[in-house]
Amino acid sequence: MSAHAAPLNFGGLEPDQVTLERARVVMIPVPYDRTASYQKGTARGPRAILEASTHMELYDDELQVEPYTIGIHTAPAVSGNEDAPEVMVRKVEEATARYLAMGKMPVVLGGEHSVTLGAVRAYRKAFPRLSVVQLDAHGDLRDAFEGSPYNHACIMRRVVEEGVPTVQMGIRSMSREEADFIKVRGLAIVPAWEFLRRPESALQAVDRLTDEIYLTIDVDYFDPGILPGTGTPEPGGPGWYETLSFLRDLCRRKKVVGFDVNELRPMEDDKSSDFLTAKLVYKVIAYRFFAPGRRPD
Numbered sequence: 001m002s003a004h005a006a007p008l009n010f011g012g013l014e015p016d017q018v019t020l021e022r023a024r025v026v027m028i029p030v031p032y033d034r035t036a037s038y039q040k041g042t043a044r045g046p047r048a049i050l051e052a053s054t055h056m057e058l059y060d061d062e063l064q065v066e067p068y069t070i071g072i073h074t075a076p077a078v079s080g081n082e083d084a085p086e087v088m089v090r091k092v093e094e095a096t097a098r099y100l101a102m103g104k105m106p107v108v109l110g111g112e113h114s115v116t117l118g119a120v121r122a123y124r125k126a127f128p129r130l131s132v133v134q135l136d137a138h139g140d141l142r143d144a145f146e147g148s149p150y151n152h153a154c155i156m157r158r159v160v161e162e163g164v165p166t167v168q169m170g171i172r173s174m175s176r177e178e179a180d181f182i183k184v185r186g187l188a189i190v191p192a193w194e195f196l197r198r199p200e201s202a203l204q205a206v207d208r209l210t211d212e213i214y215l216t217i218d219v220d221y222f223d224p225g226i227l228p229g230t231g232t233p234e235p236g237g238p239g240w241y242e243t244l245s246f247l248r249d250l251c252r253r254k255k256v257v258g259f260d261v262n263e264l265r266p267m268e269d270d271k272s273s274d275f276l277t278a279k280l281v282y283k284v285i286a287y288r289f290f291a292p293g294r295r296p297d
């Protein structure tokens, strides 16, 4: 794979199915992993998601619809490791804002989790009463990490400090500093074990948020048994079906106005993580635009 590899469209859609004019959803790849702390490689995530997506069935057998018919356009990649973190965040914000202004739903494909900050900033300008639902093994609530406030371990701290209501779900690893911050701020956390024992606990937490939801999914939220391809795998995460059921219910209760998926670290010989991530992106689109009982536009 090279930086000059041929452009890929999400789902392997033909150019006439994915023109920007007709598309409701725009994929924004952000191949960035400059602040990754443990294992690099998430910069290759967007390309791996797009490649895996070309092998998916475009028919959703659960909802019995073809979600691609709403129009999914894949935009050129934004930023890269040559950019300092604050430059990357600004470029992601600008690109996201541009597609929002055109009436599209931009979907950022990371890259490390710091890609979320630019997207949330743009979405908040379009939806001032935005809340964030984060699926993640980690709180990402450190004040700074390895010298940078834009490190991927800090990104939700920045979001919370900007006054955005949040629910963090699937959490199972944090520092003392983060645990103290959660207590002091009274943040809503649904640990992985609580969600697995009582799935309704996540929905009860979501019910206390505002109506317009931005969803950020760090794929290390999933159990590494089904998603080993990530930089910081943590044991004991949720599986596929309980997560789909949560996402379906979320799209019924709230207006999911946008989302991103991040922290996929493609593996050489095992494409299961890439494929899960591509299918996850497609399922969120399916629930958002086609699930029975979903919140209307």
Ligand SMILES: [Mn+2]
Binding pocket: 136, 137, 138, 218, 220, 221, 232, 263
């Ligand atoms: Mn994480």
